[in-house]
Amino acid sequence: SSNKRVDHYGGSLENRARFAIEVLDAIRQKVGKRLAIEFRISAEELVEGGMTLKETIEFLKMIEEKIDLLHVSSGVITSPSLALRIIPPTYLPRGSNVAYAAEIKKHFRKPVCVVGGLTMKLAEEIVEAGKADMVAMARTILADPESARKYEAGREEEIRPCIRCNECTRRTAPPRFWSIRCSVNPLLGREWEMVPFYRKARYERAVIGGGGPAGMQMALELADKGYTVTIYEKEEELGGMLRYATIPPFKQDLRDYLSWLVRAVRGRKEIEIRLSSPLTIEEIRRERPEVIILATGGEPIVPEVSRDVDWLWVGDALAHPERAGGKVLIVGAGLTGCETALYLAEKGRAVTLTDMRPLEELIEESPSLLRALLPLMEERGVRLHESTRVVAIRNGFVEAIDGGRHLLRLPFDTLVFSLGVRPKRDLLTHIRASYPCPVYLVGDCLKPGKLIDAIHSAFTVAKEI
């Protein structure tokens, strides 16, 4: 689709194939039979004027004798929406290139490898069914480099799942070119930076207040260093804010990750878990820890609203969608607001979102996720008012000013606030006043952020103590 040449490298398929063929011939001339050549291709570019599967198969016949292994993907990297096909985020299906590989295999004699949203289990099924000869995985291995070894040993339950959040690519892709980071594998890209921190444990006994992702990651890291740890969690279950985020059906990847995290923590004999038990000064005095970690999360930011307004905090809207009326207005169109909008729209609500920030800024926060989510929201009729500031909340409608300085009247039956959280650290002052020991803050109670921030903040502190 991007080849606009009019010389003998453009136009007919034969001409367009010439560049690839010349490159392959030159490589073969250099490496002879010493190296195998793997050729990666988008089976379909899915863009107007792009390669179709039929044309791709024709092209593959031209290079069949020149390569040793074919590697099948789809989409084009130059289009943000089609790049989603190459690195499918969590809302898109897994294994969307498998059918292409299976079709290509019917016409192509060399081994065929397939890539795109595969797990170890899917990989095995694909190869067993003969749909491909090999599989390739990027993010599954980034999230847990031991995935293959664990699967082979029958320990699939221990594989730390990739949540397909695409933080890894957001950071490494242009224009950032930052070093790679992963939301669930905090060691990725920080291997060398961490070497000096792999020091011996400074203490032996830690108490963690809060069993959300930061608290659980902290417990795992400290257990690895030989600590005995007690997690105090005020709710009946571990998970913290992540429990709300896993509610929509389209969040299966996150559900798998949360289950893994809870399983991992529960599987460690060094970690004691106290549920329905908020950390208090009394408990601290009784436990006498050498170090305290506060992972108490955040509390929702909700503006002053008069009593006659029907409103919900976004977490409650997710947990109790039945409380939302037919017409829902969500204030705050970050990722949580957008996911909640889709969830409620799927449940038959008419949903409108509004946010002060322009759309580009919203997308910038989680580009791959939002680019996949926005079309799904549109399909469900969700309306989004970007660059729109709410100026007054009335019974049944809000007044807002949009980017063009127009006064809007946005009606609702239920108003939902998705405005983030502020750190919850009331206990810190009490501890400082009455129990002298080192205290560290991690996760939202240090600085509200995404899962990646919570996991990395816990990891960084754990390495230091």
Ligand SMILES: Cc1cc2nc3c(=O)[nH]c(=O)nc-3n(C[C@H](O)[C@H](O)[C@H](O)COP(=O)(O)O)c2cc1C
């Ligand atoms: C951090 C990262 C960097 C990538 N860089 C490239 C690249 O340079 N060229 C390429 O063809 N694909 C690249 N990919 C795409 C992968 O090859 C793969 O097609 C994609 O991630 C889907 O597979 P997965 O679901 O197993 O991650 C990259 C993927 C990731 C996660």
Ligand code: SF4
């Ligand atoms: S950053 Fe997200 S998408 Fe990338 S490997 Fe880690 S969990 Fe998977």
